[in-house]
Amino acid sequence: MAKQMYPTPMLDQLEGGPWPSFVTGLKRLARDKDYVVDLLGQLELSYKTRKGYWKGGTVGVFGYGGGVIPRFTEAKDEHNKPLFPAAAEFHTLRVMPPAGMHYNTDVLRKMADIWERHGSGLIAFHGQSGDIMFQGVTSENVQPAFDAINELGFDLGGAGPAVRTSMSCVGAARCEQSCYDEATAHRTVINSFLDDIHRPSLPYKFKFKFSGCPNDCMNSIQRADMAVIGTWRDNIRVDEALARKWFAKHGMNEVVNDVVARCPTRAIRLKEIKDLDRSAPSVSTVALGDTHGLEIENRDCVRCMHCINVMTGALAPGKDKGATILVGGKRTLKIGDLMGTVVVPFMKLETDQDREKLVELGHRIIDFFAENALEHERTGEMIERIGIVNFLEALDIPIDVNMVSAPRTNPYVRMDGWDEEVARINAKKQQAA
């Protein structure tokens, strides 16, 4: 039995309503732990005063420089004594999840037991960083808690100016849109950076995220310094049986308005069966019934996923799959939100050798970032400052028109190297031919 609860009239109001309540969960923990009684006391104070009361500090585990988010209370009386002493230290362990966030109940129960023994008993599945957040542990218990989690086969994630914990979608494990083995790519890349995760020494954070198709369920384009997004090069595949089944259920209005009209590049057309061009190598066709069918000019298709999302199975990504690599995505601080932009339009990710190329690209980018970014500058901001061409040339990544949405719109550029550049590109073309 823990000590008497503080009155929490404001938090109590978050116990009503149908959605699961974290306050009810905290109160259940507070029955056994003074730690959580005092946490609720401080949280209620925040609700009353509309202020936060945690400050950072330095807490870690033996051998690592990161992965623990230290929190010390600032809710203190006039003698500088904590108002809620049992919860004066409330650190978080960031723990890397398995790719796709798959678990069995055995491992979840073991995590719960560890955290009940060493910590507050509060775990977030998952934080915005992708980590399992083991929230609430005293400085003294950080090491034994980590030891137990580590013995279970899990490891700390990143914090501070480090390579960070990554996320990947459910992908090949349960999704027909998967264009590469997300889990293996995720694990191979991240586990090649463990030193940079555990010992923060970069200018600022660096995040990888892995999405299996352009639906980008991991939001990698706006959250990752390096986004690996699945795509394909060949024709959209079709399945006539599923297409007919879809059409029988949804009808012509939906074909026209929800599929054909929503194609961003008008690559998809509705035609009478007799007019379908079944001979062109870049065209996919599928009958919807006995009168009409769809015709897709794959050279015009930008692999946006819309028609495939609507007619799942009837239409599917091609077989020549791989990924597009985009660099520079980030949140607001400091120059505003940036989306990642294309640096590699396509790379295969099927074999260990393919993945080795991805790992090598990641390492080259991070080496360049470590050498050239200013303190607290993200990769996207660095590229904004130095220019994408300088970035690409430094990394020896060939310029590709897929990297831009349009060529330049103003003449203010020094161009006396034009002829050499054209000659260089032509020589390269000849060499490749």
Added chain:
Amino acid sequence: MAQPQMRRATESGVPDNKQFLHPLLAKNYGNWKYHDRPRPGVLHHVSHTGDEVWTVRAGTQRQMDVWTIRKLCDIADTCAEGHVRFTIRSNIEFMVSSFAKVGPLISALEASGFPVGGTGNSVSMIAHTQGWLHCDIPGTDASGVVKALMDELYDEFRREDMPNRVHLSTSCCEINCGGQADIAIIVQHTKPPVINHDLVANVCERPAVVARCPVAAIRPALVNGKPSLEIDEKKCMCCGACYPPCPPMQINDPEYTKLAIWVGGKNSNARAKPTFMKMVAAGLPNNPPRWPEVAEVVQRILRAYKADARAWERLSDWVERIGWPRFFEKTELPFTKYLIDDWRGARANLNASTHIRF
């Protein structure tokens, strides 16, 4: 005194997920053919081998006590097959090998207070941050805001009644850890930080703080004979970026820390390219424990979107069709001068055309 022997970490990194996969997921890895949704909250995946797997998705509070985790495990062991996964929006998914298990699993989840839904054209769980519970710089809470809003959106989570999926996020400072979303709720400070000059010299690395300011409004200064920092309050746009590296520059304020609403963020490449969200409302009070003013604006936007958007239009697609004037008209939100961008690249957001809907 001898140091105690410290255990050396096993730098094992990301664990292999194969050990946790449902057997049918492991067996059909990379070989799925299509999926459909028999009802909201349930996915049905069919593999090229003909194998089928059903997934039941339920909402959680994300910040879970061990008793909640054990309850979910009990449900997974008794009504499902012992394998679960979490989505990026903190929903939990239970995979089962037969449709007969779906009904009892749903009943067990809902009887224990976990709403089944969050699939397809629903309003899914809100991606959120740590807030007053654990962050060192929060302008507001996260879990509480989310709980209050999800109580209101409970039915929309359990249905698939929206034109397309709706992703929400909340962020308790302007860094926006919650991320891009169809509708996002983000702290917006409205006054410059209040500096405690007694503490700056001891707590803050001053050049680093000066460098952190996005508008170069901070400079070193001697205040009352002590080395400190001062702010050009005409330049300062109250982002709070100086507060994390320098806590004596307090940005949070019970009254002047407000909330803003943003709409139209989209990460997916489907149809239009991914889009950033746009600010459409501000000045909302930071009003715990249930933030009713925020909920009211979110509901208003959702109602207008639900009533007017066409099938498959995400919020950004809908606005693209109807235009911003009609968005503000339909949501009855005031369009003010503060919503005209003046940050870098702002001209791209001006209307350089005669495209006007009358």
